[in-house]
Amino acid sequence: MPVMSIFTGEERAAVVASQPVPLYHQLYCVLRLKIEQGGLRHGEVLPSELELAELFGVSRITSKRALDELERAGMVSRRRGQGTTITHRYEPKMLVAPLTSMLESLAVMGKETTVELVEFERVVAPDTICTTLKLPPRSRVDRAVRLRFIDGDPFAHYVSFTIPLGSTFNAKALRQGSRLELFRAMGVEVGEIDQVLSACGADAFVAKALNLTVGAPLLQVNRTYFDVRQRPVDHLHCRYRPDRFQYHMRLSAPLRGSR
């Protein structure tokens, strides 16, 4: 019987020896991604080691190792004579936040999420931060690292740089209330927010904090807070697990008359 074409040519072509990444890991990534994105569902049986090896043009040991890694990652279950079945369930456990306003940290986030302060320190600001906050080079800022949890699982990693506001802006206050409330208490009225949305791979720090592997895709939001006089007050670097957090928007009545 001819082997079913479960995998596309692109998927097979993505596993190549010429890359500086082990073959077994390339194959592992292809399989894992396919399972995570629902291309292969819970309960389905993967091709056998030999079939996989032939499909992707590798040896049986290589395909075996890729499947073993999948098992170690808890994606599949392997049994002799029975094959490799998928145990991973696609369960969203997801928070969808509106992006149209600043509601995020108040209404939506407040529902079932908790925040944990990981670090708080007054540091010399990196050059990029000095530039965005319009500070002279090597100024001092308050750096805070925080994690946000949903159902006890971390899904957001924040690194914030705040211009010195006063001694009341400290770790204790950050642990208790939201940052926006804190700003207001310090007499800073936030007028505008500048946001850039992007994606990035998890670095070693974030990967550990969010319980991911290095390089895992993350939704990235870089946010600058301005006070009512248009002066930058704070820069926030957010990274979200895409399987647990998404942004939602509804845009209405687009321009009709033009072009």
Place this chain on the structure above:
Amino acid sequence: MPVMSIFTGEERAAVVASQPVPLYHQLYCVLRLKIEQGGLRHGEVLPSELELAELFGVSRITSKRALDELERAGMVSRRRGQGTTITHRYEPKMLVAPLTSMLESLAVMGKETTVELVEFERVVAPDTICTTLKLPPRSRVDRAVRLRFIDGDPFAHYVSFTIPLGSTFNAKALRQGSRLELFRAMGVEVGEIDQVLSACGADAFVAKALNLTVGAPLLQVNRTYFDVRQRPVDHLHCRYRPDRFQYHMRLSAPLRGSR
């Protein structure tokens, strides 16, 4: 003299032996990213092989190989006795689009980008598409795959599913004009757009199309178009290279009185 802290702790921590990726390649990636993003500029001299080796806790051979790869990639120039100088010029080949309206495909995108139609076919819609477009199961829709280029480099991958509008909605028309113009020409007035922003790893298809490796982080936007009668017309699946495309927003005057 103590070694200058050119690299952050995060950067140094990203080069670890425990990962299934060669050390020299990890280091190469860190350096390349720093140069590409302007952290190290044209003409600057990189630390010597020995300094790099000590900074990142690897042997000189490893740091040397990373630098050699950088040279092969045309990012730096190496000379005995003189060191490694950066030849790559930092030009942010990046498109930053506003997200506040539907302007994207009209004003911003039209500037220096081009679109290429990769596939166009009438297909049986997947279940998920039928659900979002409120169609009976196994309905037929027009599926289009497109790529968007900036300076000849692909940065966006689109997969769209459109309810049957008529024979004028075809490959030829898609190649020429924008989809929104085409909708209007077909008598469909787009009233609202529903967007979900997230991140995902590149699958084999997209990786090939956007010239990336499998698993590379991408900014993902899933968009549903509704006509003025609130009926879903089209579902669009966008994936962007984060180094070439970002979304930008400015939010003003957040709620003051409440909580």
Place this chain on the structure above:
DNA sequence: CACTATTTGTCCGTATGTATG
């Protein structure tokens, strides 16, 4: 002109990881 320090280029030997049959 040496002389020196720095930096890259090349080689060796060894140990471990990867991949095949």
Place this chain on the structure above:
DNA sequence: TCATACATACGGACAAATAGT
């Protein structure tokens, strides 16, 4: 499981080019 081949990574050693004293 074994034998084999190749890639990766380390430490060390020495040669060759460069720049400054």
